[in-house]
Amino acid sequence: MATHKTYAKKKRLLRAGKSNRRVPAWVMQRTARKFLRHPKRRNWRRGRMKK
Numbered sequence: 001m002a003t004h005k006t007y008a009k010k011k012r013l014l015r016a017g018k019s020n021r022r023v024p025a026w027v028m029q030r031t032a033r034k035f036l037r038h039p040k041r042r043n044w045r046r047g048r049m050k051k
Contacts, residue, residue, distance in 0.1 A: 016042065016049055 005013070023038050042049070 012049070 019040060020042050021038070022041070023035050027035055
């Protein structure tokens with residue numbers, strides 16, 4: 001990826017970075033551990049983002 005990113009791309013990467021976290025512990029407790037994995041979780045190497 002280029003060192004100098006466009007603002008739009010930077011914004012998308014920032015949003016993806018924020019959403020790329022685990023399910024909170026309180027959600028697991030409230031749902032009796034039905035939601036252990038985050039369905040939209042993404043690895044920077046394996047999963048590519050849409051443009």
